[in-house]
Amino acid sequence: MAKEMKMTKVEDNSAGTRVKRGVLTVVINFFLWFFSLTCIFPLIWMLYSSLKEKRVFNADIMGLPKEPTLVNYTKILSNKDYRLMQSVTNSARTTILSVLLIVLIAFIVGYILARINFALNKPLYVMFLMGMLIPIHSLMVPIYIIFSKMGLSNHWYTLLLPYVSFALPMSIFLVQGYVKGIPTELEEAAAIDGSTFSKTLFGIILPVCKPILVTVAIINVFSCWNEFSFALILIKDRALYTVPLGLKQFTGQFTSDYPKIMAAMLITMAPIVIFYFAFSKQIIKGMVAGAVKG
């Protein structure tokens, strides 16, 4: 800080540098705002356009609504055929259950692989790690075949299986790396006090691992909420549609009624957008940790 101040003082001596600096400030900030606004613009555009009627929107796609109306929202929410709120609850249930299972399983497996010495330790570790390399879209067709043969398609739990499995490699890897950094004294002390393996695992290690488990949860909340391709092939029952599938029905059917589609998108995006803007700092930190270490 002190250094910076000293440097600015030195540069402030010449008027030319000051002007140059000022221009640079304006240019850089202008570009950054341009970038940020292009990122956020669709959200804003959808927010105010969804308050327009179709007729008004088609006449002027950019203008602000002169007579804001909630008619698009009421139409979508009152029409039973769309089942949009149902898709939101389906997605919420799938996401919450998947994330809980991912965190629990990744914690247990990650801990065991990091700490317990047994013959299958290395092979299991390699097996889970290999999962990170497998291009999961090559599994779409065979998973469809297996699931429909075994009657696993079209249930409330169907999507939990692929979502949890595909998230495990990265999550286990993160937990395993984290546990390795914890001193073993903790567990040794617990063992001397007569704590069983399970008690140590959930009573002592779990609280210590909280930061990495939060990271694991954050990474997977978004991927589970937004996942599309496996939901597309495994769920045919409209009562079980998740959010991306619920939105898919708007292709073709209403291609001309954009305000209505926007309203539908905003309703389904709302939980995740609110979650993001409320915790953006932690979320970004978690995503970075996941990407760089994974």
Add this chain to the structure above:
Amino acid sequence: MLKSIKPKKWVVAAYLAVPVALYVFTVFAPLVAALFYSFFEWKGGPVKTFNGLANYTQLIHDEVFWSAFWHNIFLVLVCIIGQIGIAFIVVLLINSKVTKLQGIHRTFGFFPSTISAVCIGFIWQMIYDSKRGLLNYFLEAIGRDDLKKVWLNEPSLVMLLVSIPLIWQFIGYYMVILLSAVSSISTEVLESAEIDGATGIQRARYIVLPLIKNTLLVCITLCVAGNMKAFDNIYVMTAGGPGYSSMVMAMYGYKVSFEQSNLGYGSCISVGIFVLALAVIGGSQVLMNYFMTDSYDRNERKHLKQIEKERKQAIKNRKANA
């Protein structure tokens, strides 16, 4: 590894049984299944006929599949340049001293990465729409009506048009990754370079870039893997059309398997996707390691030679002056 504590074997086994079973069932069993069914002629009905390698010979001569593969490669290249390149520039700008409200730029920039590809697809469909689209609206606003088009119907443009949403969506993702790497560079290094008179571009090229090399490699790997599995956006925006001009591998596999219900050939395509995606990811790793170390070494050597030359020149000059 713990030495003092040895939990009973059955306890460990009990904890591992369900996760391992689940994982093998959803990841490895399908791989084997795909391989198995790829040797059959099977249209989804009860009849399956073994036809040996016929599916594979068909795959090798299937022009649609190979053009889909090249479309994937196109996406990979465009996105590496677009996503990581733009992200790097944005990171440099955000990190400059004169930038205000860095947190807001980061939050806004990352936002598109958090919404579903289906939404992104819809949004960009609205932008490209011929009658009510933003793109044509702007062309009209700047008085270039002649450039207006039914954008997604142009076979020659469509790959570029579907890659723009992909780039746009993930700039923020690579931005936050690179940002965390750049902010871990000690400010002293940068400041001393500044005092020595290095311009912003020189600092970016000779200090920041080499120091975040490893993070860049991670980004490129993520980018390659991500674009080999492109599916959602394209499904929503064009479904591979017009014709096959925006077809990618996963989309083609989906079409063959579920729209033509040709599950035998679909399985074969899945095996093809698996092999090709692994090959491209592995190949890119090898290429990157070779290329990156090599080019930096080469530059380093060139740089050292340059310094040596200058030093000798200086000595000569001094001697001449004396």
